[in-house]
Amino acid sequence: MTTAKDLFVITLDHPGPEHAVGQGDLSLALAGAELIDLIGAGAVTMDGDRVVPDGAPALDDRLLGEAAARLTRQPPYETVEDWLWRRGRDLSAAYQSALEEDGELTRKRSGRLSFGSDAVEPVDTPGRRGAAARWEEKEPVLTALASAVGIGGGRSEDQPGLGDEAVTTVVAAVHDAVMELEAVRQRRTIENSAFANLWRG
Template structure:
């Protein structure tokens, strides 16, 4: 399992009262892929740009991470992290749901824990789910940071160390990616709010005084 798959499992394991939006999760999954590619030596982060390294070296046997590596922009001036998140992240949560269902990591349930449209799914008791749960319970900093961006609380109290003090997030590339995910999620929320206001104004126009 990759960080993106672990994040997806953690997101759908939170219960319906803590459902994560597809758009937010898709952006975070794209960020998780990028962090794993950095860790694998497939890319480096230069300022706000994603610079491909040598031959892609994703996690062994992981099709989605390999697909992400293949979709990197390999010509200068290279792609900005923000642009990568929006391009790769488009409908990415649905892609991960399908892949995990095919791998037997998810099952559809009538009373499932998270609904994506008309579909309801929940994780099965598998080594992958236990690995994700182990990282989550250990408050693994990268997973916790990405989850926090999409509104999933890792249970840390307010006086516990912040992200900059956690081992594993002192890497500048990782913190840059996490910050970019945060900014993208905030931008998406701003778009949602603007559309809500516009729709309300339109409805009031037709309703009349």
Template sequence: MTTAKDLFTIAMDPGLKHSVGQGDLSLALAGAELIDLIGAGAVAVDGDRIVPGEPAAPDDRLMGEAAEGLTRQAPYERIEDWLWRRGRDLSAAYQAALEEDGELTHKRSGRLSFGPERMEATDTPARRRAADRWEEQEPVLAALASVVGIDGERSGDEPGFDDEPGFDDEAVTTVVAIVHDAVMELEAVRQRRSIENAAFANLWRGP
């Protein structure tokens, strides 16, 4: 599978202490797609802009959509703009694709057959490969997972985003850093809306 599908699979792990927000995950999935396109030689990074190479035709449908969506005219698209544009509802698109491929299934939590339903990765070779990458703390997957908060289960002496020494590819380092900033920006928007909503509620409630 792709890095994005591996990341989505890891995010579906029922053993996680905290669920991952769809907005955060969508941004990280867009970053994962871009990193895979860099690895395939389909794009390069010049400063904070995405410079497309020769048109690519990835085997993966969602990666193909990502490649087709690249801006191919100068001054090219900024990485941050790509994350917000490509990331819109991207987690839902990956959920649908993995369900279609039989990689995800609906399960009910608890012992009651009418309990709340949740998504869970099925036991397939693709899921096991994703789990292997996670167990091995493959740097790109580990860093993207850490950005969206999937590192709380690890011991304190294992590397996360904040103490990651960097990647061999400077372009990958740039992408991961910008994904991190975008997720932080999204969290700031959430907090601001929460404060505004609370203030509005207090206004109507009165003294």
């Protein structure tokens, strides 16, 4: 499976210590995972923090192909941050649907991670075992992306062994975007509390 699909499965098998992974956090990380796979496939290169399309290699994954098709192909191109927010919109739901269609996920009434009214869990497939193997081996990219959403040691971008400047740029952008999303959530909570207090007062 792709890095994004592996990451989705890992979030189900290894939920965060305090709470389930949020759809927004996961969507941002999935968009980053797609970009890293596109870099690995030679579909894009990085010019600083800008995503530059580079050829059109054959991609055997539908969602990864969709990601490649949505790349901005005109200069000055798109920053990684802009890509994460644009591509990441509702991306976790798209991956859930795709993994269910592929027979990698099944629904149940109660479970570890709930999206909407249904909970989903991985099926014991070669894909799930492959994701588990990458996780057990502490594969640097998967570990770094998982940490961005609070799995396996919290949100620290100081992950050793990424070994590629482009990949490091993407991982750092994912961490920043997730932190920005959390800041927005906290601000809304404070604003809502203040509004409620105003009405009660």
